[in-house]
Amino acid sequence: MPQVELTRHLYQFFPTLEGRRLEVEATSIAEVIAAMEALAPGIAFYVCDERGRLRQHVNVFIGTARVTDRATLTDPVEPSSRVSIIQALSGG
Amino acid sequence: MKQRILVGTRKGTFFVERVNGAWQPRLAGHIGAGVNYVARDPVRGTLWAALGHGHWGAKLSRSSDDGATWTDAPQLKYPEGARHYLPPPPSETGPGEGAPTLKPATLLKLWCLAFGKDGRMYVGTIPGGLFTSEDGGESFALNRGLWDHESRGGDLTTGPGNGTTKWFGTPAAEGEFTPGIHSIEVDPRDPQRVLIAVSTAGVLETMDGGRTWSVRNRGLTMDYSPDPSDEWAGHDPHAIALYPGQPEHVWQQNHCGVFKSDDGAATWRKVSVPEVGVHFGFPVAVDAKNGRTAWLVPGQSDMQRTTIDSGLFVARTEDGGATWQQLRRGLPQENAFDVVYRHALHNQGDTLAFGSTTGNLFVSDDRGDSWTTVANNLPPVYSVRFA
Numbered sequence: 141m142p143q144v145e146l147t148r149h150l151y152q153f154f155p156t157l158e159g160r161r162l163e164v165e166a167t168s169i170a171e172v173i174a175a176m177e178a179l180a181p182g183i184a185f186y187v188c189d190e191r192g193r194l195r196q197h198v199n200v201f202i203g204t205a206r207v208t209d210r211a212t213l214t215d216p217v218e219p220s221s222r223v224s225i226i227q228a229l230s231g232g
Numbered sequence: 233m234k235q236r237i238l239v240g241t242r243k244g245t246f247f248v249e250r251v252n253g254a255w256q257p258r259l260a261g262h263i264g265a266g267v268n269y270v271a272r273d274p275v276r277g278t279l280w281a282a283l284g285h286g287h288w289g290a291k292l293s294r295s296s297d298d299g300a301t302w303t304d305a306p307q308l309k310y311p312e313g314a315r316h317y318l319p320p321p322p323s324e325t326g327p328g329e330g331a332p333t334l335k336p337a338t339l340l341k342l343w344c345l346a347f348g349k350d351g352r353m354y355v356g357t358i359p360g361g362l363f364t365s366e367d368g369g370e371s372f373a374l375n376r377g378l379w380d381h382e383s384r385g386g387d388l389t390t391g392p393g394n395g396t397t398k399w400f401g402t403p404a405a406e407g408e409f410t411p412g413i414h415s416i417e418v419d420p421r422d423p424q425r426v427l428i429a430v431s432t433a434g435v436l437e438t439m440d441g442g443r444t445w446s447v448r449n450r451g452l453t454m455d456y457s458p459d460p461s462d463e464w465a466g467h468d469p470h471a472i473a474l475y476p477g478q479p480e481h482v483w484q485q486n487h488c489g490v491f492k493s494d495d496g497a498a499t500w501r502k503v504s505v506p507e508v509g510v511h512f513g514f515p516v517a518v519d520a521k522n523g524r525t526a527w528l529v530p531g532q533s534d535m536q537r538t539t540i541d542s543g544l545f546v547a548r549t550e551d552g553g554a555t556w557q558q559l560r561r562g563l564p565q566e567n568a569f570d571v572v573y574r575h576a577l578h579n580q581g582d583t584l585a586f587g588s589t590t591g592n593l594f595v596s597d598d599r600g601d602s603w604t605t606v607a608n609n610l611p612p613v614y615s616v617r618f619a
Contacts, residue, residue, distance in 0.1 A: 149287070153304070182304055186288040189338040190309035196407070197287040227287040 142166050142217045144176060147226040154180040169200055170213035172223050187225055188213075199228040237578075237585050238279070238619050239593065240267035243611035245281050247299060248585070248593065255595045255606045261302045262293065269575055271345045272619035273353060276368050279619070280305070282342035282355070284406075290342045292355070294369060308355055308363050308372040310337040314379065315388040316359055317397035318410055332397050334388065337361065340405055344575060346416035348423035356413030358405045360384070362428060364442065375442045383433065383447065383464065398464040402431040414574055417474040417482070427472060427482065427497055434467035435484070435497055451500035455488045471574040472497075473518040473526070481523025485516040485574070487534060492526075492553045503553025509540045510547045510556045515577035517584065519599075524552040527579065527600055529572040529586055537571055544568040546577075546586070546600050562603030563594060573614055580618035587613025 144162040151158040157180050164175035170192070177184040187198055194200060194210040201207070201224040207215040217223060237248035237255075244263040248255050266284035273280065279295040281302065292305040317332035341358040348354070353365040355372065362375040380386060386393035401409030415429035424441040427448070434449040449463040457465035468487035475481035484491040489504035489511050504511040512533045519525035528547045532540050539545075543565040545558040564570075570588030577586040584600050587593040591610040594603045 153288070182307070185291075185307050185309070186285070189289065191336050191338055193338075195287065195289055 141219055142172060142221040142223055144172060145222065145224045147224075149227060150183065150186065150225065153186060154183055156180065157183075166217050168213060168217055169202070169207055169209070169215045169223070172217060173213060176225075197228045199226050200224065201226070235580060235583060236619060237595070238270040238272065238615075238617045239587055239610070239613060240270040240281065240575075240615035241587075241591075241611035241613050242266050245270050245299075245302075246607075246610060248595070248606055255604065257593065257607045257610065260299045261295070267614060268342060269344050269615045269617075270619075271347070271617050273347050273368065275347065275349070275351045278368065280345050280353075280369065282345060284341060290339050290357075292342060292369070305369055306371060308339065308342070308357070310339055310361060311374055313389045314361070314374060316379075316410070317385045317388070317399075318359075318408070319397055319400045320409075332385075334385075334392060340408060340410065341412065343404070343412050343414045344416055346418055348418040348426075349420060350423040352418075352423065354416045354418070354426070356416050356428065358402065358410060358412035359408070360399060360411035360413060360430060360433075362413055362416070362442070377438065377443050378428070378436065378445050381436075381445055398433065399430060400432040400466045404431065415469065415472045417472060419474070419479045420476045421479060425479070427474060429469040429472045429484070431470070432466050432468045434463070435469055435472060437497055448497040449500075450498065451493075451502075452484075452486065452491060453488055453502065460488075470514045471516050473516045475518045475523030476520060478523045481518065483516045483518050483526045485513050485528055487512070490516070490528060490553065494552075503549070505556055508547070508556050509545070509558060512537075513572070514574040515572055515586070517577050517579045519579070520581065522550070525550045526553070527577065527584060529577055531571060538569045539571075542566065542568055544570050544588075546584070546596075546603075548600050559596075559600045559603075561601065562596075562605070564592075575615035575617070576613045578616045578618055583618070585616050585618070587616050589613065 141163040166172040239246040245261045247260040248257045269282040281293040283291045293302045294305040295302045314337040344356040346354040355363040363372040383398040399411040402412045417427040419425035436445045452467045453460040454465035470485045472484045480496045482493040482497045491500040492503045513530040517527045544563040545560045584596045589612045593607040596603045
C-alpha cells in the first residue's frame with residue numbers, strides 16, 4: 141500500500157498521527173487525502189480547500205515528483221509509492 | 233466581574249489579566265499561528281479564536297474550559313456552488329482587464345466574530361461571506377441574503393446573475409483582491425437587526441435576521457471616487473461600533489475620515505477634525521454609558537500609516553464628535569510608530585485597552601485619561617477584546 145509521509149507541522153495539529161507508519165488504500169492522490177481524512181478527521185481541510193484543490197502553499201510529491209493535478213488530484217499512486225505532504229516554501 | 237482581555241496576535245493568543253492589581257499578559261494558546269480575533273460567546277461561555285495558519289488555511293478554534301485547552305471547531309466552509317465576482321484588481325488596468333471575474337468561493341480569512349443575545353453566532357470572512365451558527369458553533373451556514381445580494385451580482389449559484397459587483401477588495405485578503413467583512417454589530421435590543429461593515433463596500437443592515445439587507449452608506453464620502461457620495465462608491469469603513477444602550481448611535485472609522493450616525497446608520501455625518509489629528513485610523517470604540525462618547529487611535533494618513541509626528545495618542549470625544557481630546561499620558565511620545573489595527577481597541581466600563589503592530593499593549597482604567605504599558609514585546613496585535 142502507498143505510504144504517506146507528513147511534514148512535522150501537521151503533527152502539531154494531528155498529534156495522533158505522529159510516529160505512526162501511515163499506509164493507505166489508494167490509487168490516486170484524491171484517495172490518499174480521503175484515506176488520511178478517515179484516519180484524522182479534519183486533515184483534508186488543512187491540505188485542500190473546500191473545493192478539493194490543494195492549498196496554494198501546500199506541495200504533494202509522489203516519490204520525488206510533484207503532483208501535476210492540483211485541482212482534482214487525479215495523479216495515480218502505485219502500491220509502492222511514497223507520498224509526501226509538505227508545506228511549499230516560498231522563500232524568505 | 234473579573235476583567236480579562238483576550239488578545240489575538242500574529243503569533244498566538246494571549247490573555248491579559250489583573251494579578252494583584254496589575255495587568256499581566258500570558259500566552260494562552262495557538263503559539264506560532266496567526267490569530268485574527270478572539271472572543272467569548274456570552275451565552276455559552278465558549279471562547280473562540282479565528283486562526284490563519286498560512287499554509288494550512290483559516291481555521292476556527294474553540295475552548296470550552298476558558299482557555300486551558302483549545303481544539304479545532306467544526307470548520308466553516310463555503311458551500312458547493314457558492315460563486316462570487318472578483319473585482320478587477322487595481323494592478324490590472326490594461327485593455328480588457330477591467331471586468332470582474334466569476335469564480336468559486338473558498339475561505340481565505342476568518343476576520344471577526346460576533347454573538348447575538350439570541351445565541352446566534354456570526355463570523356465575518358473574506359471573500360465577503362457572512363456565516364451564522366444557530367447551534368453554538370456546531371455548524372455554520374452562509375447567509376444567502378447577503379451573499380446573493382444584488383450589489384454582488386445576485387444569485388450566482390447557477391448563472392451569471394446581473395454580471396457585475398459593486399463590492400471591491402481589501403489587501404487584507406492576502407493574495408486575492410476580494411472583499412471582507414470585518415465588523416458585525418448585533419442590536420442588543422433586537423437581535424434581528426444586524427449591521428455589518430465591509431472593506432470595500434460600506435455598511436449594510438438587516439432588520440429581519442439576515443433575510444434581506446440594505447446598504448447604509450448615505451452621508452459617507454469616498455474621497456477617491458469621481459462621485460464621493462455615491463452609495464456604492466467603494467466606501468471603506470475600517471470599523472464600526474454601535475452604542476449598546478441606544479443603538480441609534482453608530483460610529484465609524486473610515487478610510488476617508490470618522491463618521492457618526494444618530495439614526496442607526498440610516499445617515500452618517502463626518503466628524504473628523506484633521507487639525508487635531510482625527511481623520512485616518514482603523515479602530516473605534518464607543519462608551520457603554522453614552523453614545524456620544526467614543527475613542528479612536530488615529531494615524532497620520534493612508535499614505536503614511538504611522539503615528540502622527542511619532543507620538544502615540546488616543547482621541548476621545550464626549551460630545552458626538554464636535555470636539556476631540558488627545559490623550560497622551562502614559563503613551564510613548566518619541567520614536568513611536570505603532571499602528572493599531574481595526575479590532576485592537578476595546579473598552580469595558582471605564583477600562584480601555586489597545587495593542588499595536590509593534591507588540592505594545594496599553595490599558596487605561598480611567599477612560600483613557602492615563603495609560604499603563606502592559607507589554608512591549610508581543611507579536612503584532614490583531615485583536616483586543618474584553619471578555
